[in-house]
Amino acid sequence: MNTNYSENNHLVLRGKIVSEKSYSHEIYGEKFYVFNLEVIRLSSTVDIIPITISERLLTGLNLEIGKKVVVEGQFRSYNNYENERNRLILTVFAKEIQEVEGEEDKDEVTNEVVLVGYVCKKPIYRQTPFGREIADVLLAVNRAYNKSDYIPSIAWGRNARFCQNMEVGTEVKITGRVQSRTYEKKHEDGTTETRVAYEVSIASMEVVNEDETEEQAEEVV
Numbered sequence: 001m002n003t004n005y006s007e008n009n010h011l012v013l014r015g016k017i018v019s020e021k022s023y024s025h026e027i028y029g030e031k032f033y034v035f036n037l038e039v040i041r042l043s044s045t046v047d048i049i050p051i052t053i054s055e056r057l058l059t060g061l062n063l064e065i066g067k068k069v070v071v072e073g074q075f076r077s078y079n080n081y082e083n084e085r086n087r088l089i090l091t092v093f094a095k096e097i098q099e100v101e102g103e104e105d106k107d108e109v110t111n112e113v114v115l116v117g118y119v120c121k122k123p124i125y126r127q128t129p130f131g132r133e134i135a136d137v138l139l140a141v142n143r144a145y146n147k148s149d150y151i152p153s154i155a156w157g158r159n160a161r162f163c164q165n166m167e168v169g170t171e172v173k174i175t176g177r178v179q180s181r182t183y184e185k186k187h188e189d190g191t192t193e194t195r196v197a198y199e200v201s202i203a204s205m206e207v208v209n210e211d212e213t214e215e216q217a218e219e220v221v
Contacts, residue, residue: 007116009074009141009149011178013049013092014100014110015039017067024052031055034091035063037071039111039178047111047180049198052076053094061099072096075113075178075200077149088150090198092178111177113200115151116208117141118171123155125164135160137202139172153200163205171209176202 019036026032032054039047051071063069073095080089117139124136135155140148153174155163166172179201185193 007114009076009113009115009117009143011073011075011092011113012110013037013039013051013071013178015049015069015071017063017065017069018048020065021053021063033058037069037092040109041111041177041179042109047178048196049178049180050091051094052091053097057094057097061097068100070098070100070110074143075115075149075151076143077151088152090151112175113178114173114175115139115141115153115200116171116173117149117151119163119166119168120150122168123163123166125160133157133160135163137163137166139174151200152197153202155202155205159202159205166207170207173206173208174200174202175204176200 015037017035018038021033021035024032024034032052034050034052037049037051039049041047051073071092071094074093075090076093077088077090080087119137120140121138125133126135127133133156137153137155139151139153141151142148153176163172177200178198180196180198182194182196185195187193
């Protein structure tokens with residue numbers, strides 16, 4: 001089993017801060033804060049990605065709205081219990097952050113994430129009305145202290161076809177980008193709520209340790 005957790009889950013984002021930082025939580029006396037980072041796509045649309053950062057990385061930094069930064073870290077998940085229901089929350093956990101100068105340039109767009117994990121639900125393959133192939137893949141990515149991050153991912157085209165028949169427990173390596181999208185959540189009382197979902201858009205995918213798939217499946221399920 002791969003226990004190099006920094007290689008299991010690594011990302012780099014370059015973008016502009018678009019919200020004030022707010023207090024999130026505290027662990028063993030260490031405070032953590034959250035702010036939103038706007039990351040431009042090559043198509044000129046933007047993704048708004050939540051960043052979780054330790055107070056210990058904030059020394060000497062002025063993370064005001066409009067500042068441009070490069071963030072290096074991991075894409076993580078945790079469970080949030082609200083209204084007696086469990087909701088998966090996704091965030092970028094910053095391990096390094098650096099201010100950058102100058103205007104944003106399409107040639108300098110940086111949004112890359114590399115994950116090595118296990119397929120923990122049967123991929124859902126479908127086609128759009130225009131015939132575009134899509135597959136939803138949920139990955140369990142190991143983290144230190146016997147924890148795992150559950151990362152929703154989307155494969156397109158030939159990658160969607162490639163993963164549609166993957167068994168639960170298959171170990172894969174994916175490279176892609178973190179993206180945000182809004183959707184309408186319908187409640188039982190008929191009301192709707194606008195929410196934001198975060199996921200990895202897969203650019204490349206490969207199966208690793210294919211001969212050990214059956215053994216890994218027993219460990220993951």
